[in-house]
Amino acid sequence: MFAPSKLLTLAMAIPATLACLGYEGGLPKHTGTKSLKEPMRIKAGQSFDAGWVKYDRGSGACSGGEGDAPALNSFTNPQCHWYYSLKAYTTAAMAPQPRLQGKVAIVTGGASGFGKGIASKFVEEGAQVLIADISDEAGQSVAKELGCAFTVGDVTKREDWERLLKEAIDKFGKLDIVINNAGTTYSNRATGEVTEADFDRVMNVNVKSVYLSTNVIVPYFIEKKIPGNFIQIASTAGIRPRPRLTWYNASKAAVINATKTMAVEYAPQEIRFNSVSPVVGSTGMTHLFIGMENTPENRKAFESVVPLGRGSTPADVANACCYLASDEAAFITGVNLEVDGGRCV
Numbered sequence: 001m002f003a004p005s006k007l008l009t010l011a012m013a014i015p016a017t018l019a020c021l022g023y024e025g026g027l028p029k030h031t032g033t034k035s036l037k038e039p040m041r042i043k044a045g046q047s048f049d050a051g052w053v054k055y056d057r058g059s060g061a062c063s064g065g066e067g068d069a070p071a072l073n074s075f076t077n078p079q080c081h082w083y084y085s086l087k088a089y090t091t092a093a094m095a096p097q098p099r100l101q102g103k104v105a106i107v108t109g110g111a112s113g114f115g116k117g118i119a120s121k122f123v124e125e126g127a128q129v130l131i132a133d134i135s136d137e138a139g140q141s142v143a144k145e146l147g148c149a150f151t152v153g154d155v156t157k158r159e160d161w162e163r164l165l166k167e168a169i170d171k172f173g174k175l176d177i178v179i180n181n182a183g184t185t186y187s188n189r190a191t192g193e194v195t196e197a198d199f200d201r202v203m204n205v206n207v208k209s210v211y212l213s214t215n216v217i218v219p220y221f222i223e224k225k226i227p228g229n230f231i232q233i234a235s236t237a238g239i240r241p242r243p244r245l246t247w248y249n250a251s252k253a254a255v256i257n258a259t260k261t262m263a264v265e266y267a268p269q270e271i272r273f274n275s276v277s278p279v280v281g282s283t284g285m286t287h288l289f290i291g292m293e294n295t296p297e298n299r300k301a302f303e304s305v306v307p308l309g310r311g312s313t314p315a316d317v318a319n320a321c322c323y324l325a326s327d328e329a330a331f332i333t334g335v336n337l338e339v340d341g342g343r344c345v
């Protein structure tokens with residue numbers, strides 16, 4: 001039997017669904033990893049005496065069973081990634097755990113774009129999610145698709161935040177995480193042409209929402225002694241502004257600054273505040289940023305200055321939020337995490 005450290009090394013080298021297996025027998029011939037299309041789930045605690053597992057590199061198929069391996073000659077088949085007579089066992093400690101299990105999150109603007117991506121990732125990682133959005137139809141449909149809760153809500157209204165908090169508690173018993181994702185902008189234009197109404201709307205949706213959410217929910221976290229977690233979706237616009245989006249850029253700079261200020265102010269209560277700043281992506285707002293129809297061709301000017309050569313995706317943003325919302329980031333507060341392929345370097 002391999003030493004535990006060796007098992008862990010092996011576990012990291014093999015596909016995730018097999019990562020909880022231990023091996024007895026010959027040394028594995030590991031030639032690289034590949035995601036499984038139809039993974040065989042081996043649950044924590046499940047064991048095979050003298051069982052076997054085969055992973056076929058060609059098809060990505062995985063099979064396994066109890067007893068002796070049926071055809072050991074497959075061991076030399078280059079298509080077979082793993083093929084052993086082995087004693088497999090699993091332990092709860094080695095099995096992958098959902099990263100947000102037991103957490104309750106509000107995701108604003110979750111009916112579309114980045115917010116939908118964040119809600120989806122959070123559900124996948126075990127969180128209970130309440131989406132809040134002004135768009136009723138899209139919100140209902142996304143919630144149904146993802147298997148989470150939805151409520152119509154306008155992030156610029158105090159009474160909606162009070163209702164959101166109450167709904168999260170009524171539905172799930174508590175609240176741990178607030179993702180301030182809902183945002184807006186005016187169409188890319190000369191600063192002198194921005195109307196007062198545009199200015200007010202951008203500041204209300206992007207900045208006042210953060211004021212209201214914290215004003216309503218921080219007292220709840222403090223009263224209940226919950227180590228709450230706020231994540232604001234800001235933007236690279238807040239630190240590396242592009243022309244003709246002055247007040248959108250300024251609103252995101254305000255969000256980043258307010259987030260850092262509250263991070264230090266509420267650290268003694270263990271309430272964490274971080275922001276995530278994506279570079280341009282393809283969502284419901286993109287046509288406004290680029291000032292024309294959202295097509296790959298029209299996005300080129302914005303994407304060409306991204307060192308990694310593409311725009312951000314909802315999955316990129318969701319992965320960053322998942323990390324910051326999880327206990328892995330327990331010591332991370334006041335950070336503005338750029339999800340920008342190197343744009344802000």
Ligand SMILES: NC(=O)c1ccc[n+]([C@@H]2O[C@H](COP(=O)([O-])OP(=O)(O)OC[C@H]3O[C@@H](n4cnc5c(N)ncnc54)[C@H](O)[C@@H]3O)[C@@H](O)[C@H]2O)c1
Nearest residue numbers: 109112113114133134154155182183235280281283284285
């Ligand atoms: N798309 C980009 O290129 C990009 C880049 C950086 C940052 N961002 C930020 O990402 C966040 C999400 O935007 P997106 O790009 O996914 O756009 P999106 O238009 O696809 O999604 C925004 C969502 O917010 C909702 N919303 C708008 N106003 C609201 C309000 N008052 N109350 C509740 N919900 C409201 C909309 O209905 C929509 O579902 C925004 O804060 C935006 O500023 C976007």
